[in-house]
Amino acid sequence: MSPRRRRRIILAGEYTLFVVAVLAAALLADWGTLRDNFADGDVAAKLFPDIITVGLRNTVLYTLTGFAIGLVLGMVIALMRLSSAAPYRWVALAYIEVFRGIPALLVFIFMGPGFSIAFPDREIPGGVFGQAAVALGLVSAAYMAETIRAGIQAVPTGQAEAARSLGMSHGRAMRSIVIPQALRIVIPPLTNELVLLFKDSSLALFLGVVLSQRELTKFANDLANQQANSTPYLIAALCYLLITIPLGFLVRRLEARQNRGRR
Amino acid sequence: MTTTDTAPAVEVAALHKSFGDLEVLRGIDLSVRAGEVVCVIGPSGSGKSTLLRCMNLLETPTGGTVRIGGADITDPDADIDAIRRGIGMVFQQFNLFPHLSALDNVMIAQRKVLRRDRGEAQRVAKENLARVGLADKADSYPAKLSGGQQQRVAIARALAMDPGVMLFDEPTSALDPELVGDVLGVMRKLAGEGMTMVVVTHEMSFAREVADRVVFMDGGVIVEEGPAARVVGEPAHERTRMFLRRVLDPAAAEVGEAEPAGD
Numbered sequence: 001m002s003p004r005r006r007r008r009i010i011l012a013g014e015y016t017l018f019v020v021a022v023l024a025a026a027l028l029a030d031w032g033t034l035r036d037n038f039a040d041g042d043v044a045a046k047l048f049p050d051i052i053t054v055g056l057r058n059t060v061l062y063t064l065t066g067f068a069i070g071l072v073l074g075m076v077i078a079l080m081r082l083s084s085a086a087p088y089r090w091v092a093l094a095y096i097e098v099f100r101g102i103p104a105l106l107v108f109i110f111m112g113p114g115f116s117i118a119f120p121d122r123e124i125p126g127g128v129f130g131q132a133a134v135a136l137g138l139v140s141a142a143y144m145a146e147t148i149r150a151g152i153q154a155v156p157t158g159q160a161e162a163a164r165s166l167g168m169s170h171g172r173a174m175r176s177i178v179i180p181q182a183l184r185i186v187i188p189p190l191t192n193e194l195v196l197l198f199k200d201s202s203l204a205l206f207l208g209v210v211l212s213q214r215e216l217t218k219f220a221n222d223l224a225n226q227q228a229n230s231t232p233y234l235i236a237a238l239c240y241l242l243i244t245i246p247l248g249f250l251v252r253r254l255e256a257r258q259n260r261g262r263r
Numbered sequence: 264m265t266t267t268d269t270a271p272a273v274e275v276a277a278l279h280k281s282f283g284d285l286e287v288l289r290g291i292d293l294s295v296r297a298g299e300v301v302c303v304i305g306p307s308g309s310g311k312s313t314l315l316r317c318m319n320l321l322e323t324p325t326g327g328t329v330r331i332g333g334a335d336i337t338d339p340d341a342d343i344d345a346i347r348r349g350i351g352m353v354f355q356q357f358n359l360f361p362h363l364s365a366l367d368n369v370m371i372a373q374r375k376v377l378r379r380d381r382g383e384a385q386r387v388a389k390e391n392l393a394r395v396g397l398a399d400k401a402d403s404y405p406a407k408l409s410g411g412q413q414q415r416v417a418i419a420r421a422l423a424m425d426p427g428v429m430l431f432d433e434p435t436s437a438l439d440p441e442l443v444g445d446v447l448g449v450m451r452k453l454a455g456e457g458m459t460m461v462v463v464t465h466e467m468s469f470a471r472e473v474a475d476r477v478v479f480m481d482g483g484v485i486v487e488e489g490p491a492a493r494v495v496g497e498p499a500h501e502r503t504r505m506f507l508r509r510v511l512d513p514a515a516a517e518v519g520e521a522e523p524a525g526d
Binding site for chain 1: 319321344345347348350351352354356358359360361362371372375376377417420421424
C-alpha cells in the first residue's frame, strides 16, 4: 500500500468515526428531557432582566474592583520582589507562594464567614461586594506580581543603562522608562488574568445572602433551586461566555500586535 | 565648556576592574584634555568598553579613581546622578526608548532630570535633532528608523543634556556598513566643534582622521598611546601591529595568528 493511499484511508476513518459519534449522540440523547431541563422558555423568561441587571452587573463589578486591587497590590509586590533589600524580597516571595498555593475558595470563605469569626467586632466594608473584591484582589495580586516582575525583567538592561547615563535616578528610570515598557509587555497576560478573575468571581456563591448582591452564579443557582430546573445554569454560562470570548479574542489581537511591533 | 584648561576633562588613575575572578582592567592611567578626541582601539575582550563604562560608573571600578572635570566620581559620597548629567553616553545598541518618539527620546531627560519646561526642552530637542540631520524624523518612533538614524537620535539625546564629555561605545558596530558613514559624519562634526570625546571603535579611518590621540589596549592594559598618525601609521609594539594588520586587512590573517601566546 502506498503511503499516500494509507494517509487517505486513515483520514477517511477519522471522518467516519466523527460522523458516527455525532449521529449516535443525536439519536440516543433524550432531547425532550434535555430541553425541559436546560432550555425551558418559561423559566428563562423569569430570569430577565434581573440576571443581567443584578447578576451580570455584580459579577462585572466584583471582577473589576478585584482586578484594580490586585493590580496595585501586584505592582507593589513585584517591585518588592526586585528590591535590593532582602527582607522585601522575602515578604514578596512568601506572599506569592502562599496565595498561589492555597485554593481561592479558602480565601473567599476566610473573607466572608471566616473574617467575622476571627474579628467579631470588625467587618470588611461593602458586604459581599467588599469581601469578594478583596478576596479576588488578594489572590490575583500574587499572579499579577509574578507577571509584572517578568515584564520588568523582560525590558533590556540597556534601557535602564541609557536612562541612568542621562542622569536619571534609579526610581526615575523605573517610572519613566522601564515600567511603561514593562506594562506594555504584560497587557496581554494581565487581560488573561482578568478573564480568570471573571470566572473566579463565582466563588462569591459562598458569601452572604443579600439578594441585591448576588452575582451570576449565585443568582442562577438560587433560581435553579427555586424553579427546580437547570435552565438558569445555561443562561448564566452564556452570560460568562458573552464576556470571556470577546476578551479572549482581544488577548489574541494584542499578542499578535505585540509580535508585529517587535523588529 | 565648564572645565578649565588646568583640570583634564577625564582623568583615570590606576583603574582596576574585575568581574569575579576575571580581571578585565589591570591598572589603567589615562588623561583626556578638554576638547580632545581620544579613540580607544583593541581586540575584543581587551577591556576597552569596560574602561568607557567605568568613566560614568555604569561599571563600578574595583580600584583606582576616575575624575571628570576634576570631580572624583569614584568617591562613595559623589552624587553620581548629577555627574552623569555632564557625561553623554552613546551605546553600541543605541538603546533608544522604544515607547517614545524621537523627539520625546531627546526631551525626556531634559524634562525629568534638568526640569526644563516643555517649550524649552522641545526647542533644545529639535535643535539637536537638526544637528544630527534628523529634524524631519522628530515624530517617528525608533522602530520606524534605520539603525543609523536611531544612533543619531541617541547622539542627539545625549547632546541635549549639554554634556562636557561624550563617551561612544562602539557606536557603529551594530550598523549595516552603508549606514556607518552618517553616524561617523555626525561624530566628526562634533569633534570639529570642540567636543571632548572618548570613542571606543573599530573604525580605523575615523581614528586616523579625527582622533587627536589613539590608545591601544590589550589584556586590560594600555599597550601604547600617542598621536593617531603614529599609533595607527607606525605602531611601536608587535601586538599593536598584529591587531592593525587584522583590522585593516581581515582576509590576510592566518588561522590562529592572533591567539594569545599565553601570559
